[in-house]
Amino acid sequence: MARIAADDTPLAAMETADQSRGYEAVGRLDIGAGTFCTGSLISETVVLTAAHCLYDQDTGKRLDDRTITFRAGLRGGRAEASRSVRRSVVHPQYDTALANTSASVASDLALIELTQPIRKSGISPFTIHAGAMRGDEVRVVSYAIDRQDAPSMQEMCHVLGDLDAAQVLSCDIDFGASGAPIFAAPGGVPQIVSIVAAKARMGGAPVALVAPLGDNLAPLLAQLEASDGVFSRPRPAVQVLPRDEARRKAGAKFLRP
Known part of the structure; x- marks a missing residue:
C-alpha cells in the first residue's frame, strides 16, 4: 500500500456560490430524525449514495424511504432544491451481516429515486x-x-x-x-x-x-428499470x-x- x-x-x-459551482448536484440526505449522509444526482430523478445509509444501525432493518429528503446544493442551511423519496434500491450483493468487511465496502452502493425530478439551471447531474x-x-x-x-x-x-x-x-x-x-x-x-x-x-x-x-452500477440501474416507475430513467453516461x-x-x- x-x-x-x-x-x-x-x-x-x-x-459561496462560486466555490460550489459545478458541484450543486451534491447534496445532503436527511434520514429520519437527526441522521444524514451525502448523495449526488446522476440523473434528474436518481441520487447515488451508500447502501448502509438506508439501514437502521441498531436493528439492521431498512429505513422507510418516506423519512428521507435529498437537499441538493445545501449551503448555509438553504438548498438549491429539496425532494422527498419515492423509493430506493441497494446493490444485490450488499449484506448488512457482513458490515465492516471489505466485501461490504465494495457493494455499499444504493440508488434513491426522487418523487419529482430536479430540473433547475445550475444543477447538472x-x-x-x-x-x-x-x-x-x-x-x-x-x-x-x-x-x-x-x-x-x-x-x-x-x-x-x-x-x-x-x-x-x-x-x-x-x-x-x-x-x-x-x-x-x-x-x-x-x-x-x-x-x-x-x-x-x-x-x-x-x-x-x-x-x-464501473460495473457495480449496472445491477442497481437494472433494478430501477425493471419496475413500473413514474419517470423515465436515463442511464448515466459512462466513459470507459x-x-x-x-x-x-x-x-x-x-x-x-
Whole structure:
C-alpha cells in the first residue's frame, strides 16, 4: 500500500456560490430524525449514495424511504432544491451481516429515486467515470459532522491501492460523509469514480474506503428499470478509461462514516 501523498490538499468549506459551482448536484440526505449522509444526482430523478445509509444501525432493518429528503446544493442551511423519496434500491450483493468487511465496502452502493425530478439551471447531474487506479489524483465533496450545513471539498487526494474489490484513498472524511462522491476530473469536468463507504486507519494515518462504480452500477440501474416507475430513467453516461489490472491487498479496521 502506498504512503499518503504529501501533496494532498486540506479539506475546505464551500461556503459561496462560486466555490460550489459545478458541484450543486451534491447534496445532503436527511434520514429520519437527526441522521444524514451525502448523495449526488446522476440523473434528474436518481441520487447515488451508500447502501448502509438506508439501514437502521441498531436493528439492521431498512429505513422507510418516506423519512428521507435529498437537499441538493445545501449551503448555509438553504438548498438549491429539496425532494422527498419515492423509493430506493441497494446493490444485490450488499449484506448488512457482513458490515465492516471489505466485501461490504465494495457493494455499499444504493440508488434513491426522487418523487419529482430536479430540473433547475445550475444543477447538472454527474456522469460516471469508469475507474481510478493506484496513484491517481481524485477529489471528494462531502457533508459531515460539525460541517453539515455546507459541503466541503478536498481538491486533491490520492488512490493508495486496492482492498479486495474496494479501494483505499487518502481523502479526509468523517461521520456524515457516507455516500460522498469521489471525483476524477478529466479535462476539468468532475465525474464520479466511487463513493465513500467507510473510514479507517492504516499505518496510523486516516484513510477512506470507497466502493468503485464501473460495473457495480449496472445491477442497481437494472433494478430501477425493471419496475413500473413514474419517470423515465436515463442511464448515466459512462466513459470507459483504461485502468491498472493489478490488485493489491491490505488489512484495515474501519467504521461507517
